[in-house]
Amino acid sequence: MDGDLMTINMGPNHPATHGVLRLKCQTDGEIISGITPVIGYLHRCFEKHSENVTYEQVIPYVDRCDYLSSMTMDFGYVVAVEKLMNIEVPEKVEYIRVVMAELQRIASHLLALGVYGMDMGAFTPMLYMLKERERILDLFELTCGARLLYNYMWVGGLSHDLPRGFVEMTYQFLDQFEPKIDEYDNVLSNNKIFVERTADIGVLPPDVAVNYGVTGPNLRASGVKWDLRKNEAYSIYDRFDFEVPIGEGIKGTVGDCWDRYYVRMIEIRESVKIVRQALAKMPKDGDVHKAVPKKIRPPKGSIYSRTESSRGDLGYYIISDGTPTPSRVKMRSPSFASLSAISEISEGWMMSDMISVLGSLDIVLGEIDR
Amino acid sequence: MSRYFRNIAESLSSLLTGMGITFTHMLKIKKGNVTLQYPEEKWPRPERNIGFNHEDYNVIRSRLTVDINDCIGCLKCERICPVQCIKIETEKAPVRGEDINEINHVGITSNGTNKVQVVTRFDIDMTECCYCNLCTYPCPEECIYMTGGPNSKKHPIDYEFSEHDRSDLIYRFAKPGTKEGIQKVKSKQGAQS
Structure with missing residues (x-):
């Protein structure tokens, strides 16, 4: 029974590709025998462009790479430049940055989970999750005026101090948000239809994940306990008490789509914990502009610095030649590695399972194409 | 055989829990309503005092x-x-x-x-x-x-x-x-x- 393989193109415009991505699927009947992702539809020359602008002007471009979690992208970049310039950042700035990054992680995961539910045919949870995400975006708008692309973290500081009443409003948000997570569990995570479509499907074994360089929630779902916030604590993450969730195969096998989904759900809970601790410990006063250098001109040299973005291990390699513009900025994007593993994961599964696999990887095309 | 019935029972119970949650949401629709009839209603913009003191600075990004x-x-x-x-x-x-x-x-x-x-x-x-x-x-x-x-x-x-x-x-x-x-x-x- 050796039939010819048929090529089916999915995308570039397809609601389940989360952006503009084309997947060339080799199918044998309805069984997938190989996927070639074709990327580059959202290529915006981030790396080349940043060679022509100054260090502070790169930040708006960094925002636009992973537009769903701009704060964590900013965080990675400013940490890299600060390491290059040996800047000591004030305590208050560090705490605000952690609060913002974790709120952003919650917002990003909420969108990922909600849209994943929608891919699987559950529309209602998406509305509930986007409602809460909207509240987080309101907090960001109050702080820096923008809802999506913030340009909030600067090298050595922040663009604005926290507005009056931000801490109380965040506590208020967290108080009403935490019971909602149980609600999501009831309405989506334990829903039989959802479980049947995701459990045991698209299993990513830990060794394959490591070989492909998959990081973040996708790697943790495969059972590897690796989180840069814990293992290589940057900024002040070593001061907080939180767990690194890993996939346990509650509904099926370790590393299946349901695990990838559920790890994000637990991560939301852990992020809430971190935000609470950071708000409690945050120093009351301090100038957020104190360490902002007048002229950002790092000494000659290079730096590779990595941080944990919502999607995984986000690395920046910056070469400085002593001028105000970087000589080279290279970004190691977590989604790129996750996407490259898709052929391996979905081989042997049906076409409809591939949607499940793609959604569970939570890729952002802006960051893959850069 | 028992697995078959267990599946049905699980599906029914999880469906009912989900429907229950959506139903409670429907009941408190007046209180938790977030949909705005856009051109008539507009999302309230954060209100802040205006001035160059950084704590009061209105940071809205507009034109x-x-x-x-x-x-x-x-x-x-x-x-x-x-x-x-x-x-x-x-x-x-x-x-x-x-x-x-x-x-x-x-x-x-x-x-x-x-x-x-x-x-x-x-x-x-x-x-x-x-x-x-x-x-x-x-x-x-x-x-x-x-x-x-x-x-x-x-x-x-x-x-x-x-x-x-x-x-x-x-x-x-x-x-x-x-x-x-x-x-x-x-x-x-x-x-x-």
């Missing part, structure tokens, strides 16, 4: 506005713009800090700085602007801001600024006729001396 009477033509905003959407041209004023009535040029800013330059062109292309707010910080006279900034009473905060013609989104802040006017003034002075 850029320039108080051209306060602009000294230092080009700092043009240089910091990551997308080069600000275009400024200046001409040296005949006398530093003096009004030129022919072209409505104000010689002294509201901060008391004597102007050296006459701004003949100050164009901001709002189609290119990426709303990063970087241009408002270096301004020494605090004259460029996103609306909703320090002078927001004059310019209401506004997210809806579509135009019928794309060129209408290029905002020209320099007073019309400044370029020809300043050259005329200069040549007249040259003839007098």
Whole structure:
């Protein structure tokens, strides 16, 4: 029974590709025998462009790479430049940055989970999750005026101090948000239809994940306990008490789509914990502009610095030649590695399972194409 | 066989839990309603006091506005713009800090700085602007801001600024006729001396 393989193109415009991505699927009947992702539809020359602008002007471009979690992208970049310039950042700035990054992680995961539910045919949870995400975006708008692309973290500081009443409003948000997570569990995570479509499907074994360089929630779902916030604590993450969730195969096998989904759900809970601790410990006063250098001109040299973005291990390699513009900025994007593993994961599964696999990887095309 | 029935029972119970949650949401629809009938209702924008104290500063990102009477033509905003959407041209004023009535040029800013330059062109292309707010910080006279900034009473905060013609989104802040006017003034002075 050796039939010819048929090529089916999915995308570039397809609601389940989360952006503009084309997947060339080799199918044998309805069984997938190989996927070639074709990327580059959202290529915006981030790396080349940043060679022509100054260090502070790169930040708006960094925002636009992973537009769903701009704060964590900013965080990675400013940490890299600060390491290059040996800047000591004030305590208050560090705490605000952690609060913002974790709120952003919650917002990003909420969108990922909600849209994943929608891919699987559950529309209602998406509305509930986007409602809460909207509240987080309101907090960001109050702080820096923008809802999506913030340009909030600067090298050595922040663009604005926290507005009056931000801490109380965040506590208020967290108080009403935490019971909602149980609600999501009831309405989506334990829903039989959802479980049947995701459990045991698209299993990513830990060794394959490591070989492909998959990081973040996708790697943790495969059972590897690796989180840069814990293992290589940057900024002040070593001061907080939180767990690194890993996939346990509650509904099926370790590393299946349901695990990838559920790890994000637990991560939301852990992020809430971190935000609470950071708000409690945050120093009351301090100038957020104190360490902002007048002229950002790092000494000659290079730096590779990595941080944990919502999607995984986000690395920046910056070469400085002593001028105000970087000589080279290279970004190691977590989604790129996750996407490259898709052929391996979905081989042997049906076409409809591939949607499940793609959604569970939570890729952002802006960051893959850069 | 038992697995078959267990599956049915599980499906039913999880469906009922889900429906129960959606039902409670439906019951409190008045309280937790978040949908807005957009053109009639609008999302409330965060309200903050206005002023240059950083704690009070209203940071809404909206369209850029320039108080051209306060602009000294230092080009700092043009240089910091990551997308080069600000275009400024200046001409040296005949006398530093003096009004030129022919072209409505104000010689002294509201901060008391004597102007050296006459701004003949100050164009901001709002189609290119990426709303990063970087241009408002270096301004020494605090004259460029996103609306909703320090002078927001004059310019209401506004997210809806579509135009019928794309060129209408290029905002020209320099007073019309400044370029020809300043050259005329200069040549007249040259003839007098």
